[in-house]
Amino acid sequence: MTRVSVIFADRSIAVDGVGLVIDDSLWSFDEPHLHALQWSGREGWVELVQDQDRPWRANERVTDAAMVQPFLDAHAQQRLLDESRLAAAVARTEAFVAKEAAKALTMCTEPASPLQGQTTPALEPDGVQTADGLL
Numbered sequence: 053m054t055r056v057s058v059i060f061a062d063r064s065i066a067v068d069g070v071g072l073v074i075d076d077s078l079w080s081f082d083e084p085h086l087h088a089l090q091w092s093g094r095e096g097w098v099e100l101v102q103d104q105d106r107p108w109r110a111n112e113r114v115t116d117a118a119m120v121q122p123f124l125d126a127h128a129q130q131r132l133l134d135e136s137r138l139a140a141a142v143a144r145t146e147a148f149v150a151k152e153a154a155k156a157l158t159m160c161t162e163p164a165s166p167l168q169g170q171t172t173p174a175l176e177p178d179g180v181q182t183a184d185g186l187l
Contacts, residue, residue, distance in 0.1 A: 053093030058123050060086050065127045072130045079126065091120045 057066040060083050063074045088099040097111040114120075 054091070054120075054124070055093060056089070056091035056096070056120050056123055056127075058089040060084075060088065065123050065130070067124060067127045070127075070131075072127055072134065074126050074130050075133060078129050078133070081122070081126075089114070089120070089123065091117075096120070 055066075055068055057071075058064070058081075060081065063076075063079045064071055065074055066072070085101055086098055087101045090096045090099070091114065094115075094117075096114045098114055099111050100109040102109055
């Protein structure tokens with residue numbers, strides 16, 4: 053039993069608890085008089101936009117599952133689009149990390165410079181008090 057919630061002003065559709073904001077390119081529902089659609093699997097209702105002329109408009113009952121199908125389709129398309137965008141972002145991140153790791157490895161394996169490995173004597177301030185006396 054599929055549950056669907058649509059909020060028209062937000063272009064959001066939730067299907068079985070998975071809410072998505074639908075991309076402009078996929079949103080084809082121009083219903084300025086509708087606030088929301090709620091579907092419980094067998095029936096539902098449409099919440100109408102309240103306005104000054106009719107501040108207490110009753111919800112309208114919906115029993116035709118075909119009315120919900122376009123929203124299910126848009127949700128499925130958005131999910132595919134989001135998954136595709138995520139996969140592309142992961143691929144870019146992995147490529148960046150691999151490139152940076154290769155640079156770091158190259159820096160670690162390059163021959164040492166003439167100054168590398170040499171130490172400089174520690175500089176101690178004069179007259180430092182220690183447990184054994186003055187340095």
